[in-house]
Amino acid sequence: xxxxxxxxxxxxxxxxxxxxxxxxxxxxxxxxxxxxxxxxxxxxxxxxxxxxxxxxxxxxxxxxxxxxxxxxxxxxxxxxxxxxxxxxxxxxxxxxxxxxxxxxxxxxxxxxxxxxxxxxxxxxxxxxxxxxxxxxxxxxxxxxxxxxxxxxxxxxxxxxxxxxxxxxxxxxxxxxxxxxxxxxxxxxxxxxxxxxxxxxxxxxxxxxxxxxxxxxxxxxxxxxxxxxxxxxxxxxxxxxxxxxxxxxxxxxxxxxxxxxxxxxxxxxxxxxxxxxxxxxxxxxxxxxxxxxxxxxxxxxxxxxxxxxxxxxxxxxxxxxxxxxxxxxxxxxxxxxxxxxxxxx
Amino acid sequence: xxxxxxxxxxxxxxxxxxxxxxxxxxxxxxxxxxxxxxxxxxxxxxxxxxxxxxxxxxxxxxxxxxxxxxxxxxxxxxxxxxxxxxxxxxxxxxxxxxxxxxxxxxxxxxxxxxxxxxxxxxxxxxxxxxxxxxxxxxxxxxxxxxxxxxxxxxxxxxxxxxxxxxxxxxxxxxxxxxxxxxxxxxxxxxxxxxxxxxxxxxxxxxxxxxxxxxxxxxxxxxxxxxxxxxxxxxxxxxxxxxxxxxxxxxxxxxxxxxxxxxxxxxxxxxxxxxxxxxxxxxxxxxxxxxxxxxxxxxxxxxxxxxxxxxxxxxxxxxxxxxxxxxxxxxxxxxxxxxxxxxxx
Numbered sequence: 306x307x308x309x310x311x312x313x314x315x316x317x318x319x320x321x322x323x324x325x326x327x328x329x330x331x332x333x334x335x336x337x338x339x340x341x342x343x344x345x346x347x348x349x350x351x352x353x354x355x356x357x358x359x360x361x362x363x364x365x366x367x368x369x370x371x372x373x374x375x376x377x378x379x380x381x382x383x384x385x386x387x388x389x390x391x392x393x394x395x396x397x398x399x400x401x402x403x404x405x406x407x408x409x410x411x412x413x414x415x416x417x418x419x420x421x422x423x424x425x426x427x428x429x430x431x432x433x434x435x436x437x438x439x440x441x442x443x444x445x446x447x448x449x450x451x452x453x454x455x456x457x458x459x460x461x462x463x464x465x466x467x468x469x470x471x472x473x474x475x476x477x478x479x480x481x482x483x484x485x486x487x488x489x490x491x492x493x494x495x496x497x498x499x500x501x502x503x504x505x506x507x508x509x510x511x512x513x514x515x516x517x518x519x520x521x522x523x524x525x526x527x528x529x530x531x532x533x534x535x536x537x538x539x540x541x542x543x544x545x546x547x548x549x550x551x552x553x554x555x556x557x558x559x560x561x562x563x564x565x566x567x568x569x570x571x572x573x574x575x576x577x578x579x580x581x582x583x584x585x586x587x588x589x590x591x592x593x594x595x596x597x598x599x600x601x602x603x604x605x606x607x608x609x610x611x612x613x614x615x616x617x618x619x620x621x622x623x624x625x626x627x628x629x630x631x632x633x634x635x636x637x638x639x640x641x642x643x644x645x646x647x648x649x
Numbered sequence: 650x651x652x653x654x655x656x657x658x659x660x661x662x663x664x665x666x667x668x669x670x671x672x673x674x675x676x677x678x679x680x681x682x683x684x685x686x687x688x689x690x691x692x693x694x695x696x697x698x699x700x701x702x703x704x705x706x707x708x709x710x711x712x713x714x715x716x717x718x719x720x721x722x723x724x725x726x727x728x729x730x731x732x733x734x735x736x737x738x739x740x741x742x743x744x745x746x747x748x749x750x751x752x753x754x755x756x757x758x759x760x761x762x763x764x765x766x767x768x769x770x771x772x773x774x775x776x777x778x779x780x781x782x783x784x785x786x787x788x789x790x791x792x793x794x795x796x797x798x799x800x801x802x803x804x805x806x807x808x809x810x811x812x813x814x815x816x817x818x819x820x821x822x823x824x825x826x827x828x829x830x831x832x833x834x835x836x837x838x839x840x841x842x843x844x845x846x847x848x849x850x851x852x853x854x855x856x857x858x859x860x861x862x863x864x865x866x867x868x869x870x871x872x873x874x875x876x877x878x879x880x881x882x883x884x885x886x887x888x889x890x891x892x893x894x895x896x897x898x899x900x901x902x903x904x905x906x907x908x909x910x911x912x913x914x915x916x917x918x919x920x921x922x923x924x925x926x927x928x929x930x931x932x933x934x935x936x937x938x939x940x941x942x943x944x945x946x947x948x949x950x951x952x953x954x955x956x957x958x959x960x961x962x963x964x965x966x967x968x969x970x971x972x973x974x975x976x977x978x979x980x981x982x983x984x985x986x987x988x989x990x991x992x993x
Contacts, residue, residue, distance in 0.1 A: 446861075487984045517904035518791045521900035522790055522900075546869075560861035560862075637828065
């Protein structure tokens with residue numbers, strides 16, 4: 306299969322590598338011209354995935370039109386805040402690519418700050434129909450660094466159209482990179498996006514010197530609040546118990562690989578948002594998603610105690626210690642009631 | 650309140666410390682005479698909780714009768730394999746302690762290998778009625794090392810009788826040690842026991858050099874299999890989404906403090922069970938619980954793929970790598986179906 310991977314961050318580079326090793330003809334579109342030049346010369350993405358060799362067969366280009374020429378699968382894997390602009394530019398520069406109805410896949414996670422849209426919604430609104438409709442969401446507990454090293458990983462391909470999800474499963478699965486299908490697109494996208502906000506909270510807890518049990522309690526409540534917003538938006542509860550919910554939350558909030566957890570840790574140690582962001586060239590998706598989630602929850606009348614405290618810390622100057630204290634010393638209630646009490 | 654803490658392991662020592670600092674009159678019963686002597690002299694439990702000072706007000710004794718004299722709350726916190734014998738000896742040596750109907754609390758986790766009983770069932774069968782009935786289960790995501798250092802922790806007090814759970818909540822909660830009540834005793838005990846088996850699997854994954862995403866996928870499936878056995882035994886699904894299910898699983902399987910995870914790590918690196926057990930004086934509850942869980946699941950017609958593979962590794966000489974490979978490369982199916990497929 307001819308595949309265009311749109312986005313040369315760590316995850317795009319890792320996915321291009323997996324697909325190429327599986328025998329697909331892969332073209333990787335890279336935004337930064339200097340990075341593309343070095344990537345062609347050294348086969349190493351020295352900004353976003355240092356230490357990993359890109360297979361020789363992966364073509365690297367900065368031309369969107371070139372990357373999608375003849376592509377049967379187009380995989381979007383840009384940062385969330387540039388997905389809309391990139392997809393619009395692609396539709397404009399290479400309309401022919403969509404005439405043949407390629408399989409559109411999106412591995413970008415997050416909620417768009419302005420529109421509050423999920424990434425598959427952004428593509429549906431931006432790409433020509435029917436290709437932009439029913440993009441397959443490819444996401445779950447994974448780290449580019451691990452996938453590139455063939456460490457066993459299991460994620461999800463989600464689409465309302467089961468045949469499309471199965472096509473992605475078939476195209477991308479390897480023995481150690483397992484893909485399970487799911488038809489709950491809303492649940493999968495909310496799970497993998499909102500987990501980044503909870504991972505920031507978990508990082509803050511780490512940065513304040515709290516423990517493994519503190520973090521476990523935060524993650525338990527975090528998944529409950531993600532599920533609560535999910536229910537309001539039509540997600541299935543069992544999705545949150547699966548790879549895109551609990552799985553991705555654990556993989557992100559407990560890993561040294563997670564940019565969002567690390568950003569939270571810096572904030573917990575006293576950095577402000579600008580300082581914490583400056584520490585890495587990678588995008589911490591949880592920051593924008595936090596703003597979107599708090600607004601989305603407000604519109605739907607759902608309260609998200611953790612996302613609200615993360616918002617207060619990142620954007621309203623609230624002390625990290627005071628915010629975590631509020632979260633961790635809430636009124637003592639029966640457990641189930643405590644998890645849902647804000648709904649009533 | 651006068652409290653007898655029966656068991657001087659790490660968790661018993663930490664709980665005695667919390668209760669004493671809260672102003673209760675605490676007597677800590679220690680099995681090992683030499684440890685009791687040193688604990689009285691140095692106020693440090695140098696075997697099970699080194700580096701932590703026991704408050705001066707905690708009385709240390711090796712006499713069961715002395716420890717429970719006048720106790721209004723009796724807290725059992727022995728290893729699971731000696732709970733029955735210890736409770737029987739206590740009932741025999743100090744029958745008067747049960748005449749006044751003390752509040753019985755059990756912080757021991759595990760399933761008894763021979764009877765497959767939960768710890769509250771062991772007490773119900775062993776202590777004089779009515780004291781032994783409806784013991785309050787005190788458990789959840791916590792590490793003795795962290796609780797002793799006043800690191801924020803949230804756990805559960807579970808009892809069918811809400812008033813008893815609330816009495817324990819009131820007696821034990823502090824600002825940083827939060828206790829939530831729950832009336833699903835079966836779910837809480839199964840969650841906090843079986844998580845040790847999954848934590849061994851997570852440790853094996855670590856020992857084999859697998860990644861954070863590998864572990865996240867294992868934990869997601871692990872909680873699904875705990876919930877599956879729980880359903881068969883009458884537990885509520887929402888308990889598994891709470892502190893005693895997901896919370897305790899994360900706290901155990903991702904922490905350097907967990908004896909069960911560390912045992913699994915040693916096995917993943919090539920040690921056999923005897924070698925891995927010899928590495929620490931602490932009891933790894935997951936080993937016995939694994940045997941009980943596999944038998945319990947067989948009797949109820951539930952399959953537990955992770956517990957079964959851990960059993961095969963620990964007791965049947967199966968290679969850790971081969972077992973994890975089987976777990977991680979199962980047939981590709983829709984995700985929800987994959988989580989429940991063994992039930993059909």
